[in-house]
Amino acid sequence: MEGKMMLAIFLASVELYAVVRSSCPACTNIDNFSDLVIHNTAMDSTFKILKDFGLLRCVQQCLFRTRCNSINFDISRSICELNQATNNSPSFRNGSLFSEMTNWPKRLAGICENRSCPTNKTCVIEKQGSQKFTDCITDDRSPLDKGYTKAPAFPFFYKTYTVNKNYADASQTCHDEGARLMEPDTEEKNTFIRGIIDEQNTNHVFFGLTDFQDIGDYRWVSNNATLTFNDWQRKEPQLGRGEFCAAFYKGLAWQWVNIYCYRELQFMCEITVA
Ligand SMILES: [Ca+2]
Numbered sequence: 001m002e003g004k005m006m007l008a009i010f011l012a013s014v015e016l017y018a019v020v021r022s023s024c025p026a027c028t029n030i031d032n033f034s035d036l037v038i039h040n041t042a043m044d045s046t047f048k049i050l051k052d053f054g055l056l057r058c059v060q061q062c063l064f065r066t067r068c069n070s071i072n073f074d075i076s077r078s079i080c081e082l083n084q085a086t087n088n089s090p091s092f093r094n095g096s097l098f099s100e101m102t103n104w105p106k107r108l109a110g111i112c113e114n115r116s117c118p119t120n121k122t123c124v125i126e127k128q129g130s131q132k133f134t135d136c137i138t139d140d141r142s143p144l145d146k147g148y149t150k151a152p153a154f155p156f157f158y159k160t161y162t163v164n165k166n167y168a169d170a171s172q173t174c175h176d177e178g179a180r181l182m183e184p185d186t187e188e189k190n191t192f193i194r195g196i197i198d199e200q201n202t203n204h205v206f207f208g209l210t211d212f213q214d215i216g217d218y219r220w221v222s223n224n225a226t227l228t229f230n231d232w233q234r235k236e237p238q239l240g241r242g243e244f245c246a247a248f249y250k251g252l253a254w255q256w257v258n259i260y261c262y263r264e265l266q267f268m269c270e271i272t273v274a
Pocket of ligand 1: 259
């Protein structure tokens with residue numbers, strides 16, 4: 001009962017805190033939740049992204065994992081990022097929230113409070129009838145451990161490859177890591193990716209867009225969706241030449257071109273939130 005009451009107070013306090021922080025000084029002092037840093041996010045140490053998790057469940061998911069030490073929480077999109085760093089100083093990001101584990105009531109973890117699982121595992125609470133018990137289950141291998149980097153303002157991890165491969169082999173390389181070829185499907189993401197590949201010593205970088213089905217009908221590979229945004233160069237895509245794959249081209253500020261799939265180019269993989 002006390003626990004439920006505490007959770008209710010916590011949730012209420014978070015809402016109040018986010019909305020009327022300045023006019024609600026008492027809200028900042030309930031049960032050690034005084035350190036929710038609104039409009040901030042920590043970079044570089046996110047090892048897991050969870051979608052459609054409320055703030056409380058995000059905090060719990062962090063408490064369940066030995067390697068987790070802080071969270072970023074995207075308030076409007078309910079995206080929860082678990083960070084492993086202990087003392088990363090958060091930087092400004094509108095609509096985000098940062099909080100460190102050291103300031104949370106540990107009993108939010110329920111019966112997982114005193115269960116410490118190995119670093120690659122997470123504690124889960126299971127039920128059998130009215131009995132609850134804990135278990136340590138293997139966590140998905142973190143993209144961070146596979147050499148991926150978390151995009152600071154986006155819910156995905158990315159990795160650049162400086163080896164040249166044809167489209168099929170590039171795609172397979174991403175797939176083998178539980179990833180896919182990068183899909184720059186919004187203007188914001190496209191701009192971010194162009195910034196990343198501009199550091200690469202190359203002229204072309206494949207990404208996950210093809211018109212294998214119908215010439216000129218370009219589709220994102222992951223979900224077969226048509227384009228709602230594009231960044232084709234002025235004379236691209238050129239049709240009827242068998243150029244079924246897409247790549248960024250340095251020649252014109254990394255705008256898009258279609259290109260032969262057998263060309264061996266650099267590429268970029270991404271791992272998004274499931
Ligand atoms: Ca072309």
